[in-house]
Amino acid sequence: MNLTWFAKQAVTTAFLGCLGDLQLSADTLGYNFANVTGFAVLSGLCGAMEPICGQAHGASNVSLLHRTLLRATLMLLAASVPIALL
DSSP states (O other): HHHHHHHHOOOOOOOHHHOOOOOOOOHHHHHHHHIIIOOOOHHHHHHHHHHHHHHHHHTTTTHHHHHHHHHHHHHHHHHHHHHHOO
């Protein structure tokens, strides 16, 4: 999946580089802004949930697993609203 993601970004950058410097600069700024404000924040929140869910699953604690998934989903939705508005 990461290889496909990077390949898509490389092809997009190559095509925008053919259009001109302004388009290439706009793409780079937009991609970096989206990466810092959106992807990094949401990936970090998901990564924080993973060990708790893994431990709950390993301990066969379905109640904790359910609560963690529900809280993490609500927290991700709450974080997504300001990011979408930004």
